Amino acid sequence: MPNTGKSTLFNRLTGHHAQIGNWPGLTVELLQADLTIHERALHLIDLPGIYDLRGHSEDEAVVRRFLEGSAVDLVLVVLNASQLDRQLRLALQVQQLGLPAVVVLNMADEATRFGVSINAEALSSSLERPVLPLSAKYRQGIEALQNAILAELDRNAAQPAEAVTQLEEQLAAVDAGLDGAMAALVARSVHLPDTWRDRRTRQLDALLLHPLLGLPLFFLAMALMFQAIYAIGVPLQEGLASLLDQFSQAVLTPLLAPLPAWISGFLLEGLYQGLGTVMAFLPVIGLFFLAMGVVEDSGYLSRAAYLMDAFMERLGLDGRSFVLSLMGFGCNVPAILGTRVMRDRGLRLLSMLIIPFSLCSARLNVFLFMAAVFFPARLGGLVIFGLYLMSFLAALLTALLFRGRFPSNEPLVLELPPYRLPTAGQMFSRAWSEVKHFWLWSRRFIILGVVAVWLLNNLPAGVEPASSASLAGRLGTLMQPLLEPIGINPKLTVALLFGFIAKEIVLGGLAVIYGQADPTVLGQAMAADVRWPQALSFMVFTLLYTPCLSTVAVIRSESKRLGFTLLSVGWSLLLAWLVSFAVYQGITRLA
Amino acid sequence: MRATPRLVDLPPGATATVQELAADPGLRQRLEALGLRPGQNVQVLRRGWWAGPLHVRVGMTELMLRRRDAARVSLAA
Structure with missing residues (x-):
């Protein structure tokens, strides 16, 4: 997903040693890096942030082609913890495709601040994959993620990695029920606050987005x-x-x-x-x-x-x-x-x-x-x-x-993220x-x-x-x-x-x-x-x-x-x- | 009188339920990806100056969208 701090997490895991490389079959360049977790050598590739594996955008097509063209051992699905009400869709799609995955709920610190509480165990058992809340920005939960990555790799070691086949057909088959499944999953495992999520953002916006000021x-x-x-x-x-x-x-x-x-x-x-x-x-x-x-x-x-x-x-x-x-x-x-x-x-x-x-x-x-x-x-x-x-x-x-x-008539729909304090x-x-x-x-x-x-x-x-x-x-x-x-x-x-x-x-x-x-x-x-x-x-x-x-x-x-x-x-x-x-x-x- | 109200007509502060997205597939998918989909509650936080974009909240997500695009979102009466 875009705006989930995926790059920050990538940097935390790889320690800034990434290089840009061309990937066979893709026209775009992907960031990739070698990393070692507990003396085990891994190769991590940063795919574009996407909302929906069935989406029409160029980025979404890139991810589809990548999954169809390469056999991956493990997928890291990075979501914004405070926006699970719409982002769990991607995790459900990955589950549908049967890909081995670890679901990362990044920006967990923000979710707590906004009053969102998440039952990670319930999510994990529904998705049949480990679900880890963490904060890449404040380096919280990185080690737990590293352990989970290794554990999942070991667990799946018996089955050889395979590229996804018939990706679009598989997803199309379940798309009609996806909204309902996501709503049910959110109702079961995520508690959303009734009141406005963020006082600080609301107050700052009242001033900074003031019509005159x-x-x-x-x-x-x-x-x-x-x-x-x-x-x-x-x-x-x-x-x-x-x-x-x-x-x-x-x-x-x-x-x-x-x-x-x-x-x-x-x-x-x-x-x-x-x-x-x-x-x-x-x-x-x-x-x-x-x-x-x-x-x-x-x-x-x-x-x-x-x-x-x-x-x-x-x-x-x-x-x-x-x-x-x-x-x-x-x-x-x-x-x-x-x-x-x-x-x-x-x-x-x-x-x-x-x-x-x-x-x-x-x-x-x-x-x-x-x-x-x-x-x-x-x-x-x-x-x-x-x-x-x-x-x-x-x-x-x-x-x-x-x-x-x-001339152009492109619609403009942009997310306005909450105000954040960048770390030095x-x-x-x-x-x-x-x-x-x-x-x-x-x-x-x-x-x-x-x-x-x-x-x-x-x-x-x-x-x-x-x-x-x-x-x-x-x-x-x-x-x-x-x-x-x-x-x-x-x-x-x-x-x-x-x-x-x-x-x-x-x-x-x-x-x-x-x-x-x-x-x-x-x-x-x-x-x-x-x-x-x-x-x-x-x-x-x-x-x-x-x-x-x-x-x-x-x-x-x-x-x-x-x-x-x-x-x-x-x-x-x-x-x-x-x-x-x-x-x-x-x-x-x-x- | 218009049969169904649209998101673009909603005054600041008001909340309503999305009924239908009468948009082309690209825009519809973008709106849905950001959580603006039928059945969801949407609140208009503010409207931009000089017929500028709307600032709305859907679920835990805030977004801006142009009035032209907000006119494509019909609301349950």
Whole structure:
């Protein structure tokens, strides 16, 4: 079942050593892990959360195909203990298929709090399978589960595991009686409270979903969250950057000195600098994912979908698109992957079209630097805020313009889980794995990008790096007719070209182009070359055009359409040029 | 006058019994999976601003659904 803490339980059992793997016969990738319980080696596979083995959804079909295609020794059916009134269906279906299983009633702590009492023995004897209430989040009952798993495996050892045959026929035969069987089972073994289940959730909802206060409170919470991330993250980032710089000067420079100048230059100014820029950026990313994880696991994110749905519906989108765009402020790539929850193709494509306008953390890095160089401190904050606003408006405009092309009428029915207090351990381990993923993901592009910047700046051989005679300089000059009207000079053009690969390398690229590694000196060099309206135009362009090659790659792989991918890239470039033109020409005419 | 009341017409705070789901199979299955099935009591907790979604409670589960979809759920009179 979805929303039952299945992943938490999976992590508890396997200890985070899972890998994603393709499974024969299935088009999706399943998380799987080897684990040992009392020196016995087992292999655990995480199937998608489903409501009903007879369901029509893609996930439900995956589970069916899996059960028909593989012989499993034991199934773990994970249910939410406080929602057994509807979730026992799955356990009954597994029983009908005759699969060996252990039924896990997760979130038992919550069930107790809401006044749900469960007679696990009665359930167990009806289902003819062990039934274990536990709390994966608070690590209660994990050991009992491990023992039950081994006991069941031993008990069934005599019979060889078999794949399910005629799964749909078997289930269809009993479906008519299933509702009655479930109701009878619930009546026998589960006591549900008569009163409202959760005072805390009711009180919080009265405030947070208030018709007038709900949205302002939500935006206030988001503003505070971003403020906190940058208040803590930016000093960390600067500290880490200067540490990396010191390391390079004290250790790497002398170490690489014997090498030819061009090799050491490439390794140090290209590769190390580029990787260092991103590495320094990891604390902000980590904090962002930490905060997003708290918002999501607390149950507030699904409330955001509720609050924004009416507005999003008028844009041809829904509450989930809003939530995904919000996640896009961290990184666009996972947000685009998240559109998989949408079944309707039009809705999904339109969401994919607006997510790249979310001002992701990599772009913010560029803006923080440029705002500090070109604007006094007080104005700088305003500029950043204006860019956030523009990011929002660009998404809005895009949805309005394209909703006719991507019509949808997908119903929206979402569960609003009770508010939960996420545990610190859970949040940190999740943020850690996100950061690790981001680092592995971005490293490839950065190495690629840095190599490209360096080559373009230093070819043809013997040319003065980044001068107008270099490839980069020539390319910049070539683009002038197009970019001169928006105030982008040849040097900035090269930086934008590399920003197409990833925004993480824009700053590193600028450092190579201006030949200044130290951020302060680089700022001075830029300020001497570029006036503030040009800088503003550069920032606007950076905000609106294609976020990075990774985003383009996932749009391509998720939409499975080249035409749509080109539309996404083309439209963002066009919009970026038009808005930059308006901003630059507007300011220069007025001033 | 409409013969049967619908979930979308239920005022906040009111409770009623689901009679029928006149929805396409996909939506019906989703509603049923979340516990909104004939015979179940459903309570409307709140209605969203600007014709926004309904927040309802069925059994131990709370969900949001759009008014368009709630119009497909008929209630016992």
